[in-house]
Amino acid sequence: MKKPSTNPSLSQFGDTFRNGSEVLSKSTATVKKLIANNLKHHLLENDSKNNHTNKNHQSFSFYEGASQDFIPIKNIQDEMIITKDGRYLSVIEILPINFFQKSKDRKASIARSFSEIFQNKYVRWQLKILRDSGDSFETINNIKKNCPKQINPSVKDSLNNYCMYLHQLAAKGSIVERFFFIWEYSGLDGVKSREENEIAQAMRIEKASIIQSLHDCGNVCLSHKDENLFISEFLYMYFNRNTRKKESIYERYSRISEDFRKFKLMTGIEKELTYSDLIAPKGLYFINKNYVMEDGLYYGYIGFSSNSWPTGVYTGWLNRFNYGADVDMDIIGKFVPPNISMALLTQYQNATHADVSALYRKGRTEKADLKLAKYQNVKDVIDNMNAGADIYDVCIILTVRATSPNELHSHIREICHDLKRKCHIQPDSCYLCCEDYFRLCMPFLYTSPTFSRLKHNVLSTKLGCFYPFTSLTINDPNGFVLGVTEANQTLSPDNFNTNYYVNANMLILGTSGAGKTYTEELIGHRAFLNGKRCFYIIPKKGYQYKRGCSIVDGLYVQLVPGSKHCINLMEIRPEGKIDLSQIDDDTIVLNESLLAKKITNILLWINVQLDTPMTSSVYAQLNKILISLYASFGITDNNDSIFADVNKTSLKKMPILSDFYAAIPNESLYENIKLVLDTWISGSCKNMNGQTNVDLNNPYIVFDCDEDIIGDRLLPAFLLIAFEMVYSVVKSSTTTRDIIFLDEVWKMMTNLECAKLVYNMIKIIRGYLGSAILATQEMNDFLRGMQEYGESVLNNTALVILLRMNENDLNRVAGTYKLSSDECEKILKFRHGDALVVSNGDKIKAHIIPSKRENDAFKDDTVVA
Structure with missing residues (x-):
């Protein structure tokens, strides 16, 4: 799963994008072209006239053919795109689920819930699926921004090593998918308001309805502190698939603003920065019959010819057309008014009925049977419309990107061959109509002659079959990279993502030797590098964490009898204000x-x-x-x-x-x-x-409460001291995100009051921007030791990592996480590093991959004194 950036709103860069600002009626060119085309003219004109009047608002000719001309944005405000032709659009990003793991009944329920979206009669809509080769650009930017103590040599080496690891992971061909739903304001019963406040309110209501329908499907729709900024980032990413890897939208804003400032100093002309300037690609050319050149890449298009669509499809059939990275998919729909469609269908039905009768009279039975099938199909459509269904014109388009014309041609040829030979779908070529395809696929809901050629009539009740969110990916740039999935997709969860997880808690289960300690350290190490504070409480073999602690300049504390370290149990620390919205109502x-x-x-x-x-x-x-x-x-x-x-x-x-x-x-x-x-x-x-005497301000601390030194009798007391102190540190700051790792926590929970204390912490800690990660290799002891709270703790961990387990422990959790017999069989055969990640009821098989530096620090081969 990939989450958008949480950088501050564009309004913080200046007043350029204040509400109500107007985009210039004519799109402008880049500053360099403006200077080249106009600077000499203006300077000569000013010298000849010797005019000392104010020149701030002089008009001047614009460079023809700039890519800004193709960005029809008037403004982005109130969570909407306002186009230059006066239409209002909005965008939602949707996270997928593991659809094909669901039962037959659940799949049918998902299809029904999805089709409910289209009961709102949106005049135009678009499902946009963007597929890219996995890149680490945004993740690395976040790490470099969030990582603490970067001046420390050990931390700096770990940071550089992690960034290099991410580059290597991306180079192995991982794929990132993002899903968007775009719709246009349609008004109420076809009557559109002219008041922007009323339109914005109507769009918010429609958005809530869409989100609810998708929630019923099991999907999460991402929300953002600044929805206008999210829309800006989405559009920038779409038009700048190459540049965005080198220059963020914020860096572009700064660069263009500085160019405009220099331009004003040189010419006296004040130029206002617009959304078109900010979003337009670096270069857009339609000079070839077979492809479009955009942002340094070559784009080709493949449409699905309307007369070759399969007659019977299942929900999720579009997943068949996943051709990997650099091949996007668009499903574009347009509402057909029922009075028009009903009249045409009735006319066609009557004509077909007459043809059928004539053919039977002439004895041409075979042709008559075919006509009769069409007649019956039209009759079914009319019956559905009489029952309340609507008709949409729908087209499907694949967008193929490549770095060279030859590569593009080769890839398009392979896809077309697959469509024709294996899917029996006739591909529609973009030859001589590339610009038309380009406009149709833009997220601005333009229809074009190409749409008319590709459109296929679909009943609103059948649109559930077009449900596309079927392949679960968890690739959040704010999270920690765990490894890769079976599909070679980067697995990077952010357990603090409130859009996706009901709480930030995690559970790691695995038998001895399965890699539990390894996984704990890897998660903490990478979370620390992305700005999280990490605290470990380890009751067994805590020395194994010492090397990992040292490579991030962490603090290793031996909390045992006779050590030099002391935690004053009686110390009282302040508490920050809890965020009640982040915890359960009960x-x-x-x-x-x-x-x-x-x-x-x-x-x-x-x-x-x-x-x-x-x-x-x-x-x-x-x-x-x-x-x-x-x-x-x-x-x-x-x-x-x-x-x-x-x-x-x-x-x-x-x-x-x-x-x-x-x-x-x-x-x-x-x-x-x-x-x-x-x-x-x-x-x-x-x-x-x-x-x-322990520096509790260190953002990475390991408390080694070794039971072999402490003994069974005093172990719960030492663990309780560490737990109480760490929890108080977390509660004292609500500006940092903190993780408490509780290894074999059941060892301190044989006392009912202790179990209750930990259980309450697990339920409340999210209100203090905290997370608890529990780990055990003794499932039976975990549930028995935590007494009545064991099952409740399992139910309060939103993210679960299952490593190799023995059969008895696996049987204890198979029912809790609804594991199939095949999944249980795989878990029993897992090797070191294999894992099944359970997230919101979905399961993803993954392989946990360390970097060499991490592997050297985390591997258990030498006892560290």
Whole structure:
């Protein structure tokens, strides 16, 4: 799946694209051509006239034949394209699903939901499928923009290595597909408003209806903070398939703006930057009979002749015509008014009926049978129209791109051969009509003589068969690249994408040796390079993460008895404001005091170490003792009391465990409590009795809580310290996206209250721009250890990565993720690096691919001290 850029709106570059701005009536040429054609003329004219009047708005001749002439945009505003001929269009980008994995009934349901879109009688619409060779341009730009600590040599080397890896991955021929639906404002019952506010409101209502129908199909429609900017980027990408890899729309804006500024200084002529200037390709030529030259590439077109369409098709049949990268597909429709179509059909039916009768009388039975079949077909269409169906004229066009005329000719010949010999479809050539094809395929919904030649009548109830979103791809430039799919498509999910995932949580399941640790590190490493903060809590073999930590200048913390590191359990950290829109409606979030939360967690930490839970009376007394202790440090239920200054730049000194110990009375009632604390004050864990000495500002931290050193009895307590601190760090900042990796988290969750704490975090963390990634190779222990919360945790992870699993564990999850017997068989036979990614109910088989630098850092071959 590929998500559009989230760069700021074009309005931030200046006032050129303010609402209501007018595009010049005549398209302009590039600045270089303007200077070449007009500069000398203007300078000579000014010298001869010796005219000192204001020349800012002088008229001048424009360069003829500029590519801007073919961009008919008057403005982009209110989520609409306003064309120069006064039409209003809008665009939606749709993410595909794994359609062919669905059941027969579900496929039929999807087709019905899709056909509901066309009940709105859109006067013109277009389904545009763009296919490109996988390129890493946008992903690399995001990484270079988002990666922290780039001046550090290790981080810089990792960044360069990742970029090189992405270039190599793209060079292997991966394919990126993007799907768009474009429609034109049709008015209400054919009556169009002239008020732009009313038109914009009507288009928003239509958009919501389309999105709902696609949602019923299982598709996600991308939304954007700035829809006008999304439309601009889409158009720029469409017309500049070559240039966009080297120059973004923002870089073009800056370059042209600077050229216009220089032009004004030289000529005194003020030129306004328009959308046509911004979007037009670098070069557009129709000088050859067989192809179009656009933006340094050669374009050819293949239409499906209307009389050769197959008579019976299944939903998803268009997938047959996926000819790989550099071959786009357009399905273009035009509404036929029922009064016109009904009159023509009735006339044709009557004439056909007369022909049939005449042929039977003459004994020409074979021809009569053919005519009778046509008569019956027309009768069925009329019956459907009487039942409320509409007719659309529809055409299908393939656009083929190449870097040379010979390559283009060869590719078109291969496709035409396949269409004729294997699909029995007669291809329509673009010979002598390339410009007509070009205008027809543009996302501006122009019809042309070519459309009239290619159009095929289709009932609105049958348009469900044209459902094209059948091949799931996850290629998000804001995400982490996991590897490639079976179809050689780059797999790059962004688990923070709210358009696609209901939460940002992930689950990694795999047996020993399947690559669970490897996968965790690879995800964290690449997410870090794309600007995410990553925190690992590792209860087993944490040393395996040390090398990976070092190549991004991360912090490796041994949180074990006797180490040099200390996390002050009693430290209270501030919390940012939670975004309630990002969490489930049934999740209860209390704005309680930070002090109350901390005291609850301290008492929970003590409880997990007791043989029997503390009594209610002891709990209540310890609660009072802690309130009094914090008060002595100036900390109360007022959350601002934790700060040492009014500007809230630093925290007050916090009590430590020995302060708590000293505040507890020497009474038999508290004997067990003091015995627990003894271990942390004067025993083997006394290194934890102090202020925090770990740099929690480091964006990549591994907490090694090795159970072989800590022991089973104290392991939950150490894990809880790390968990509570990391979670507080995540909650303290709502401006960064954070990931908490919880490896074998069930080890700290044998206590019901601990399990509840982690479960609540998993449900709430998205509200703090956070994500939890859980990993285990012990599925039975995971579900048993998390007690009643195990299944709930599985249901709150939107993205699941299944590595090789043993049969027992696989049986536990097969029902949860609706795995088929074939999928289960594949998982049992997975090799290291193979994975089945489960996303929104769809499954994608993938291969996880590291770079050499990552492989050297992550592979488990040498124990690192």
